[in-house]
Amino acid sequence: MNVLKLAAAALVASAAFAGAASARDQIQVAGSSTVLPYAKIVAETFGETFPNFKTPVVESGGSSAGLKEFCKGVGEGTIDIANASRKIKDSEVEACKAAGVTDIHEVVIGYDGIVFASDINGPDFTLEPADVYKGLAAKVVVDGALVDNPYKKWSEVNENFPDWDIAAYIPGEKHGTREVFEEKVLAAGCEATGDMEARVAGGMDEKAAEKDCMAVRKDGAAVDIDGDYTETLARIDANKTGMGVFGLAFYENNTDKLKVATISGVTPSTETIASGEYPVSRPLQFYVKMAHIGVIPGLKEYVEFFLSDQMVGPDSPLAEYGLVSAPEEEREAQRSSFEAGEAL
Amino acid sequence: MTDATISATPIDAASPRRRDIGLKKRYAAERRFRFYGQAAIFLGILFLAILLWTVVSKGVGAFQQTMITVPVEFAQSVIDPKDKRAEDPNVLLMANYPLLARNALVQALGVDPDDKKAVKAVGGLVSDSSRVELRNYVMENPDVIGKTIPVTMTANGLVDSTLKGHIDLKVPEERRQVSDQEVAWINQLVDDGIMQKQFNTGIFVNGASSRAETAGMGVAIIGSFYMMAIVLVLALPIGVAASIYLEEFAPKNRWTDVIEVNINNLAAVPSIVFGLLGLAVFINFMGLPRSASLVGGLVLTLMTLPTIIIATRAALKAVPPSIRSAALGIGASKMQMVFHHVLPLAAPGILTGTIIGLAQALGETAPLLLIGMVAFVVDYPATPMDPATALPVQIFMWANEAERAFVERTSGAIIILLLFLAAMNIAAIILRRKFERRW
Numbered sequence: 107m108n109v110l111k112l113a114a115a116a117l118v119a120s121a122a123f124a125g126a127a128s129a130r131d132q133i134q135v136a137g138s139s140t141v142l143p144y145a146k147i148v149a150e151t152f153g154e155t156f157p158n159f160k161t162p163v164v165e166s167g168g169s170s171a172g173l174k175e176f177c178k179g180v181g182e183g184t185i186d187i188a189n190a191s192r193k194i195k196d197s198e199v200e201a202c203k204a205a206g207v208t209d210i211h212e213v214v215i216g217y218d219g220i221v222f223a224s225d226i227n228g229p230d231f232t233l234e235p236a237d238v239y240k241g242l243a244a245k246v247v248v249d250g251a252l253v254d255n256p257y258k259k260w261s262e263v264n265e266n267f268p269d270w271d272i273a274a275y276i277p278g279e280k281h282g283t284r285e286v287f288e289e290k291v292l293a294a295g296c297e298a299t300g301d302m303e304a305r306v307a308g309g310m311d312e313k314a315a316e317k318d319c320m321a322v323r324k325d326g327a328a329v330d331i332d333g334d335y336t337e338t339l340a341r342i343d344a345n346k347t348g349m350g351v352f353g354l355a356f357y358e359n360n361t362d363k364l365k366v367a368t369i370s371g372v373t374p375s376t377e378t379i380a381s382g383e384y385p386v387s388r389p390l391q392f393y394v395k396m397a398h399i400g401v402i403p404g405l406k407e408y409v410e411f412f413l414s415d416q417m418v419g420p421d422s423p424l425a426e427y428g429l430v431s432a433p434e435e436e437r438e439a440q441r442s443s444f445e446a447g448e449a450l
Numbered sequence: 451m452t453d454a455t456i457s458a459t460p461i462d463a464a465s466p467r468r469r470d471i472g473l474k475k476r477y478a479a480e481r482r483f484r485f486y487g488q489a490a491i492f493l494g495i496l497f498l499a500i501l502l503w504t505v506v507s508k509g510v511g512a513f514q515q516t517m518i519t520v521p522v523e524f525a526q527s528v529i530d531p532k533d534k535r536a537e538d539p540n541v542l543l544m545a546n547y548p549l550l551a552r553n554a555l556v557q558a559l560g561v562d563p564d565d566k567k568a569v570k571a572v573g574g575l576v577s578d579s580s581r582v583e584l585r586n587y588v589m590e591n592p593d594v595i596g597k598t599i600p601v602t603m604t605a606n607g608l609v610d611s612t613l614k615g616h617i618d619l620k621v622p623e624e625r626r627q628v629s630d631q632e633v634a635w636i637n638q639l640v641d642d643g644i645m646q647k648q649f650n651t652g653i654f655v656n657g658a659s660s661r662a663e664t665a666g667m668g669v670a671i672i673g674s675f676y677m678m679a680i681v682l683v684l685a686l687p688i689g690v691a692a693s694i695y696l697e698e699f700a701p702k703n704r705w706t707d708v709i710e711v712n713i714n715n716l717a718a719v720p721s722i723v724f725g726l727l728g729l730a731v732f733i734n735f736m737g738l739p740r741s742a743s744l745v746g747g748l749v750l751t752l753m754t755l756p757t758i759i760i761a762t763r764a765a766l767k768a769v770p771p772s773i774r775s776a777a778l779g780i781g782a783s784k785m786q787m788v789f790h791h792v793l794p795l796a797a798p799g800i801l802t803g804t805i806i807g808l809a810q811a812l813g814e815t816a817p818l819l820l821i822g823m824v825a826f827v828v829d830y831p832a833t834p835m836d837p838a839t840a841l842p843v844q845i846f847m848w849a850n851e852a853e854r855a856f857v858e859r860t861s862g863a864i865i866i867l868l869l870f871l872a873a874m875n876i877a878a879i880i881l882r883r884k885f886e887r888r889w
Contacts, residue, residue: 175822
């Protein structure tokens with residue numbers, strides 16, 4: 107009983123004195139779930155390579171949530187690095203500034219491809235952005251008139267496609283991937299089919315037309331997946347005629363279950379993405395709070411380690427996991443820019 | 451004589467028959483009801499069995515891990531080529547340990563050392579964690595340098611999955627992550643007794659890892675333990691004190707009614723709301739550290755309090771009023787009545803309620819998301835102030851991993867969580883049996 111009372115007293119005391127917390131000696135990172143696996147690999151290797159620093163803590167939760175935490179302010183109670191699968195928005199930079207976070211450094215770690223894949227036993231798909239747009243947009247132009255998407259089967263979209271009901275599992279709106287999907291696929295397809303012009307001709311201004319192009323149909327043919335790619339994979343396991351949107355790294359880890367579609371005739375791979383041939387790709391980045399450098403032990407070393415060729419080079423653990431390395435000069439530029447302490 | 455005359459009347463002859471009909475109907479109703487009850491129980495057990503079967507059949511493999519035991523030559527030319535380890539301890543930290551592992555396997559498999567591609571592939575059979583495993587071994591026994599000693603290293607997650615049959619080898623080679631050559635090597639190593647499955651202690655003691663083969667629940671178990679301790683220490687006394695006051699001392703008026711309604715409402719509030727509260731109050735206002743199990747414990751305390759208060763009040767209400775009257779009647783004060791008589795009798799009910807509340811808190815992830823505990827944490831938390839995760843969080847994180855080897859780990863983690871829950875519930879039953887008093 108005495109031991110219990112003592113433990114209780116100790117716990118209450120620790121809770122009471124918590125306000126006077128000791129200095130944080132661990133880097134804290136939060137943000138995109140797409141960048142998370144890469145950040146985990148680097149954090150773990152960092153902890154192993156530098157035994158005098160603690161292993162950084164990497165939170166998941168999404169680009170927006172991470173940047174929001176990042177922009178809370180400066181000090182030990184705030185995170186040091188925000189991972190993002192999209193660029194920071196001007197509004198977020200403003201919010202950061204308002205909270206006193208002025209020196210933000212952007213680090214591009216490499217590129218990620220977004221692929222369309224279906225069940226391994228299905229037929230090959232050779233997609234064009236126009237096909238995806240016609241299959242998944244909320245409204246399309248049929249016979250000169252803008253109507254609700256009438257297509258029910260892939261074969262109606264393009265006669266080369268199988269006679270499958272359209273069922274696509276796409277990332278939900280909170281994902282950074284969704285934005286890339288909308289811009290690089292739907293908007294591109296809208297442009298290619300001439301639907302964009304038709305919309306403008308129909309009296310919409312350019313911006314509204316583009317926004318309308320990127321609206322996804324809501325009649326059940328396109329399903330938003332708010333979870334991770336494992337959920338998308340489970341959906342395709344359950345519905346063998348479904349089509350899913352994945353990150354390249356996830357696909358490469360599941361090549362025995364998924365068959366990837368070519369886009370505009372290009373098969374997604376680290377090579378075609380690095381060369382820019384494959385159209386649907388995006389940079390992955392993280393943002394560093396420069397005010398924390400020198401305050402949080404190991405932060406500078408962590409960023410330098412992340413940028414080194416042994417982590418993000420073409421023959422590195424991140425590349426093996428599926429990251430598309432940036433070209434040599436760009437990696438070099440990232441390193442010198444961090445050294446110079448350039449801020450946004 | 452009179453009996454016989456009465457039974458002979460026509461009214462009596464008719465009524466037993468009418469009553470028979472009613473009886474039959476009522477028996478039938480009872481049989482139906484029993485059937486419904488049994489069907490409900492059967493359905494419940496069936497679903498439980500399906501759940502347990504899927505989890506256990508998928509996850510039992512996670513408690514075995516493929517290991518490679520091979521003689522490693524701790525060559526000085528690799529570890530410390532300039533013989534400087536005496537003056538610079540960093541030499542031993544930074545040495546190229548993966549090369550040692552690779553050389554050992556190349557020799558064991560008889561691969562041509564000049565075949566660069568094959569040598570690289572051989573190096574991939576052993577986990578990247580071999581760097582740390584070999585380093586720690588050398589740091590502890592520096593005199594092994596220059597000798598050849600058999601060492602056990604963890605095999606790569608893909609090798610593990612292949613050996614356990616989780617990778618479909620019927621798929622064409624170019625679509626698989628393991629090549630035919632690697633499968634041949636694996637078979638050779640197994641035949642030579644170099645590669646074998648062992649009990650996986652790593653899943654219990656390791657921290658998080660991006661490599662499936664070394665990922666473990668250690669940090670999550672400690673984090674959950676800290677949080678449960680904090681919940682127990684804070685929620686139990688506060689909850690019991692609040693219920694005793696409300697039940698035994700407080701006047702019954704509109705205010706106590708309002709409080710009662712609010713406590714019941716609080717018990718039904720979605721847990722994520724408590725996470726938001728925790729973020730706003732404990733982290734942003736009080737400045738407690740992110741990702742710390744202290745904050746997690748405080749948030750879960752808030753979440754568990756209403757459950758404990760409701761259970762405790764029910765337990766106090768169940769104590770017969772006669773006990774109270776008797777205690778007061780022989781001159782006990784109200785305080786003595788509560789603490790000497792009512793509380794001990796209510797203890798089993800309070801305990802059950804507390805443990806159910808704790809078990810609920812143990813399985814909670816949503817509030818932890820907002821306070822930064824859904825995170826990748828490698829280092830053990832020394833105090834509740836250090837970053838940590840929790841058991842259900844670890845399940846969630848592993849479920850989102852892309853690698854095949856994590857599928858098995860996820861189910862393994864679920865088994866561990868279920869074992870903890872079962873242990874807590876058994877403890878609740880034992881404690882209740884022990885303290886239960888009958889009168």
